[in-house]
Amino acid sequence: MYSEKVMDHFSNPRNVGEIEDASGVGQVGNAKCGDIMKMYLNIEDNIVKEAKFKTFGCGAAIATSSMATELVVGKTVEEAIKITNKAVTEALDGLPPVKVHCSCLAEEALQAALWDYATKNGLEFEGLEEPKEDDHHHD
Amino acid sequence: MYSEKVMDHFSNPRNVGEIEDASGVGQVGNAKCGDIMKMYLNIEDNIVKEAKFKTFGCGAAIATSSMATELVVGKTVEEAIKITNKAVTEALDGLPPVKVHCSCLAEEALQAALWDYATKNGLEFEGLEEPKEDDHHHD
């Protein structure tokens, strides 16, 4: 059902963990959908230096979290904002149709962490929006 | 589907044929039901001496015709009147449920031939009734 890439990132997830005093932290999803993602970013000089995650969720949720952290490290904040669920899914060689929504969560967690960074530092970036509480409330 | 007895009477039917100037002839059934039986009886001194039949019909129809002619020979008219479809069926070791109606036809053909004999000779027998035209009209 899952591609080899997905299984690799699921069974050996990169960047699991927390970052103390992270530049930005974002949590999205809720237990009702069965997926919760928390993303930690360290950003220095507008570059993402480090990314960590914790995820409660299915194989696809964990693999996309892992892949999203890999993709974001080394990017400028502007570049990071442009990382889409599509990019994450493609980097994983695709997901089964019923699991595609999990990749949305990875994108949203990233955006939420970047938003957190931006608000804390009083910055504004084009294309970066406040995470919607309605869809995936933090608990 | 059919018992061995039925198959025996079907494949080697006894008493097939016609009797010229028979004492009684009865034909019942119609093509709509798919079964027509014609029974010829020779009766002397109130005893059935000879019986012949012709039948258009399925295996069960032919076997019951054959068995009915066997059962009737040697009987008095009074005894012959009492031959039931049940007796014919039992003598054949039974019939499949959907085929039981064929044995009714044998009883009726016998009754019709006996009725013909009775009318021709101005006789009356207890229990012998005129064949119903409605159910199985002669064609």
Added chain:
Amino acid sequence: MERIYFDHAATTPMKEEVLDAMMPYFTENYGNPSSVYNIAQVNRKAVDDSRASIAEILGARPNEIFFTSGGTEADNWAIRGIAARKGRKGNHIITTKVEHHAVLHTCEYLERHGYEVTYLDVDEYGLVTAEQVEAAIKDTTILISVMYANNEIGTIMPIKEIGEVAKKHDIPFHTDAVQAIGQERINVDELNVDLLSLSGHKINGPKGMGILYIRRGTRLCPLIHGGAQERGRRGGTENVPGIVGLAKALELTYADFDNKNRKIREMRDYLIDGILKEVPYARLNGHREKRLANNLNISFEFVEGESLLLLLDMEGIAASSGSACTSGSLDASHVMLAIGLPHEKAHGSIRITLGETNTMEEADKLLEKLPAIVQRMRDMSPLYEDFINNKK
């Protein structure tokens, strides 16, 4: 005794290759295709591959192929699925008088539940025309269901033309192709059909397996509700070996198709000509040309079909009179009556349906035995007696 099987329209022997294809999925690869774990993946793949292969053969997309428990379920689903649709524009269904009972009894059931059904007459060959169909269309017509080829007399309906009429009036069109699939090449787009029923056991495949082709965009309710199988449109744990076997059987049907088809057709014509020549008072039922390659159906006057079958059976020859499915019934076949045969001739017909393993020797054996058998029954028949007496 050497046995000759001439009843391939009733059912067919499963091919060894089909069984071989199924074998790994009985005791070894038994997982539920819906499960996430590894051992179930091979089953999921087997189901996916089978669906893709079937789709390709029919000129369809894989997600238009739905597995059912047979031709009967496929027919029921197509008709009741369309009928049950909410917001439908009406309650009128058009079909024919010669459909299989899977279609007819479903339509009769719907009639008892407030639907209106038009059963089109057929001509003496068992044919309806596209014009007849078009003339029957009302504002309230929600479905046209016309069988591809008749199971008793083998007549092939003008499906393509009826499909055009259906398309023009934007009415879903279903065809029961259960008998046709082994004898005709079928492409769902060329035929303009929206729904098409198939059955495995008529093409040397597994019993209890069928297909409903559902054209993309055709909205119909499920008949069997349940789990998420078949994309939520037909519940029930997939019969993996059955699915694999059905796909294999369909592949084998179309391997060397033209060659096999020509041979069967030749044997059919040889038998028709031979029987009509050898047996007096016999007639071919159905159409001479618009006819399944493997079907001959002949009425023998003055005799009844079942007796003929039993005597043929004693010679080791298996044939059928009318539809095998209805042998429990006492009525003459509705198809025979619909083509205008009087009852006694309707009862006196036999159907021979050939398969690719039948040989010319077997055909000759039939030609050798049949005339005497018919004569034997005629000598026993009061109808024949009357006929001869009248001639004198």
Added chain:
Amino acid sequence: MERIYFDHAATTPMKEEVLDAMMPYFTENYGNPSSVYNIAQVNRKAVDDSRASIAEILGARPNEIFFTSGGTEADNWAIRGIAARKGRKGNHIITTKVEHHAVLHTCEYLERHGYEVTYLDVDEYGLVTAEQVEAAIKDTTILISVMYANNEIGTIMPIKEIGEVAKKHDIPFHTDAVQAIGQERINVDELNVDLLSLSGHKINGPKGMGILYIRRGTRLCPLIHGGAQERGRRGGTENVPGIVGLAKALELTYADFDNKNRKIREMRDYLIDGILKEVPYARLNGHREKRLANNLNISFEFVEGESLLLLLDMEGIAASSGSACTSGSLDASHVMLAIGLPHEKAHGSIRITLGETNTMEEADKLLEKLPAIVQRMRDMSPLYEDFINNKK
């Protein structure tokens, strides 16, 4: 890698003896049981004998046993067959919130078509009571359908008591015994059921085969209309190998039943005790005693079930989270929610279902691997992080 199969509620491997029993009916004895000729007789006899054997095991009469394409069709037929009956006294159906989707989705379909359905709540163990059923009965109630045992949490319902209530009020009573049949002895008269669904592939029998038991005198419409098969109540050419295989599987199920049942029950209890001892923040779902002999279902807080399954799968252990049939869905299992689990716990449950070939070594392997797997997922879980932080 040695593979351990702990998902017998999803499906089971077919036994070699079952396959052996089926083999003669694939390529050799292929006749249509409805045909008159000789070669079909062996098939008709095989169908009759199978029906008789199944009837005897269930305490039923042979003419009360109807073959279907699986448990799902049997459930659909029972419910829609009763609902469609003409002259019915009402349109109200009583069922429970924890039924299989074959029942639930059928009921929901009927709701969309003008029927009224009461879905009874269950308690924290997944139980309904006969009193609840009785309280829900109205003048218009036409059917009560309560599953014998739940497929996810294994809870066994008080069927006998519910049957008495149904009998008292003269309402037809259906039970889905698909999961129960392999684990409980079933006698239709003792249970007071009028309709009972079974499936072949859950008891080491063929996929795509099921049974609907219909008590004599219970009037219901066919779901699948067609030929005269199954005495005119279920059309479609009989799947002879499937029928023979199903009868064989049922016979084998009840051979040495008590002994096998005791062993499985012991293994289940060993696993429940072991897991709850080794893994913190875990709870057993379902009832401790009123429970299928082969089922354990455990929620692990802070983790999600599918990930656990994948990690178990990597160790060669096949298990399930909720019903395998619904793995296509993203919602938490309706059963877990019905017993009152919050969503995150509902998502974090796994189901282990044992079969008679499972060994204590396999059970020990699970006990050895599971704690680390759960811990690994917890270490990755933001919910666990919050929990630990709150504890500090």
